[in-house]
Amino acid sequence: MRRNRILRLGALLMLFQGMACWAEPVPPAGELLSPHFHPPSEFVGEFGSFRSPLIYDDGTRVANAAGWPRRRAEILKYWHGVMGAWPAVIEKPKVELLREEHRENFTQRRVRLEIAAGQTAEGWLLVPDGDGPFPAVLVCYYEPETSIGVKSDAQHVERDFGRQLARRGFVTLNIGTPGGNAWKPDKGHSISQPLSFHAYVAANCWHALANLPQVDSRRIGIVGHSYGGKWALFGGALWEKFACIVVSDPGIVWDETRPNVNYWEPWYLGSDSTQPRCKPGLPTTDNPRTGAYAQLIKDRRDITDLHALICPRPFLVSGGTEDSPERWRALNHAIAVNNMLGATNRVAMTNRREHAPSADSNALLYAFFEYFLKTATP
Secondary structure (H helix, E strand, O other): HHHHHHHHHHHHEEEHHHHHHHHHOOHHHHHHHHHHOOHHHOOOOOOOOOOOOOOOOOEEOOHHHHHHHHHHHHHHHHHHHHOOOOOOOOOOEEEEEEEEEEEEEEEEEEEEEEOOOOOEEEEEEEEEEEOEEEEEEEEEOOOOOHOOOOOOOOOOOOOOOHHHHOOOOOEEEOOOOOOOOOOOOOOOOOOHHHHHHHHHHOOOOOOOHHHOOOOOEEEEEEEOOOOHHHHHHHHHHHHOOOOOEEEEOOOOOOOOOOOOOOOOOOOOOOOOOOOOOOOOOOOOOOOOOOHHHHHHHHHHOOOEEEEEEEEOOOOEEEEEEOOHHHHHHHHHHHHHHHHOOOOOOEEEEEOOOOOOOHHHHHHHHHHHHHHHHHHHHO
């Protein structure tokens, strides 16, 4: 009898504890994010060996905010010149509805969309229940099924950004590699490097979202993990209408000590018909840098230029094994640009031990979109 009373009391205690946890208010997104806008003390004011994006091509320094548009135009011109010019952006890409179904608290639509002239791809458009207009996010990955959470194996856990954001009231457009093969992406007739072409596709997808009556075109973000993170970084930097950029562990600078920060590969920036790479892997004397990547290294340019192009828009690095806290040395350059422009708390980084996203890292990722695409003034 006494034992049964103890068990009942224990069960009640667990119930009350559970109720207390459930009733505890969730901190506002801004409060959750606040610690992540500042580097650890050892990286405050540290800029590494990166070339400052605030130096004009002639060697002089940008003096104030009025000089930034000129410098920004220089950076864009240089990168497009090295990577290859884009075709004309498609302002009204065709979007064909193939089928739809209601799921959870959103409608899931299979669509075929025009990603480049004469080129289409299938993806998933998730539209929340309600009237809208809603904020929206373009989700980039190898294929769109992972992003909408229909792949349940361990390799795809916590990568369903599109589904989770749709559940939180965002329209999401979920897309995959042009042509379906990330190692040989289909660029159509484009002359640009593959990763630049991916950014061009993102710009066309921005228009596809912006043209929807359910979407607030001022509040469209972009996100991706790993390969998708590289895609989101270049898309967000090279297409300034994305209002918020989030990247999950893509490698946000060149780093030839880490094989997965592999911008040198031909499917990213190393495409070169005159001097193809011998084999995938780290650049060596016998397997040298090629394509645009080789030129970028020669010219001492790094992805810090692209971080600067994002300014003053909000930019979150959800870092894992490839983007550890030392990457603040690079991000401090973007903070310097934002400071000059009078913008604060626009560059953030979170860190985890693994390359794969976690529930904790994703909670902050979603909070970043919640804050900047729902709460903050566009």
